[in-house]
Amino acid sequence: MNRRTFGLVGMLAAASIALAACGGGAGTSGPSATPGAGGDTSLSSVKNAGQIVFATEGTYKPFSYHQGGAGELTGYDVEVAKAVAGKLGVKAKFEETQWDSIFAGLEARRFDAVANQVTATPERKAKYELSTPYTVSRGVIVTKSDNTAITSFSDLKGKTTAQSLTSNWYTLAKDSGANVEPVEGWAQSVSLLKDGRVDAIVNDKLTFLDYQVTNPGSGLKIAANTKDSSDSVFAFHKGAKALDAAVDKALKELAADGTLSKLSEKYFGQDVSK
Numbered sequence: 001m002n003r004r005t006f007g008l009v010g011m012l013a014a015a016s017i018a019l020a021a022c023g024g025g026a027g028t029s030g031p032s033a034t035p036g037a038g039g040d041t042s043l044s045s046v047k048n049a050g051q052i053v054f055a056t057e058g059t060y061k062p063f064s065y066h067q068g069g070a071g072e073l074t075g076y077d078v079e080v081a082k083a084v085a086g087k088l089g090v091k092a093k094f095e096e097t098q099w100d101s102i103f104a105g106l107e108a109r110r111f112d113a114v115a116n117q118v119t120a121t122p123e124r125k126a127k128y129e130l131s132t133p134y135t136v137s138r139g140v141i142v143t144k145s146d147n148t149a150i151t152s153f154s155d156l157k158g159k160t161t162a163q164s165l166t167s168n169w170y171t172l173a174k175d176s177g178a179n180v181e182p183v184e185g186w187a188q189s190v191s192l193l194k195d196g197r198v199d200a201i202v203n204d205k206l207t208f209l210d211y212q213v214t215n216p217g218s219g220l221k222i223a224a225n226t227k228d229s230s231d232s233v234f235a236f237h238k239g240a241k242a243l244d245a246a247v248d249k250a251l252k253e254l255a256a257d258g259t260l261s262k263l264s265e266k267y268f269g270q271d272v273s274k
Contacts, residue, residue: 041242042242042244047089054234060075060099060116062076063116073094075267077116078115080263084250106236112236114236117135120232127238129244130234135273136229136230136273137229141153141224143193143223144193150223153176153224155224159179160198161173161181161198162197162200164185172202181197186203209272213268
């Protein structure tokens, strides 16, 4: 799965479609309901409850997953969310929710926020309150370490890349002039690249960094980056401005005290928080 969106490959349109698909659904009042006549109670509700409820998938490694498959819920997003909750003076509670229904649950007030690598897009900014970014990434070209022929996206013309045909990276590879070898996912792409059956892979930088952490000395490298970045944020229901502002303040403090940098290094081997 990939929750990232780059305007240069038309991902914003895809994000808009995804939001429309999961934007409906009625629900009961939730953790930070905002009564019509009562103003914004998003932060006070969290403070009074002594907890902030985050929606997350729990199956999206390394961001939100169970250690060993059945162990404790952990991951980069989970640890950042816990750190934010600590700054707010409350506990973090997690509701594991499938991606295709996660925004419907947010709109129905079943939780206070979404912590699941939500990409900030104009469509989402119009529909939800979004925090400042806590993850920043780019699209990358991955090649073998000894490859000197590919140093930019223009160099992909006539080359072969391994891509899932349903991924956003397929579009970027094709637009760059590459011939695409269809694959089911990242693992198969890496296998084909190492075997010399393709020249490169186009994917998200965080996917590659996570792979490098668990496969040091892989013999692969980042050959080029996209100019545009993708920023991941916490999402809140529309009108939860007080909670959004408090989380922004917490993220600023976590950046200043080095917490975000340390968590980035733990999961990706470098700071991906800015």
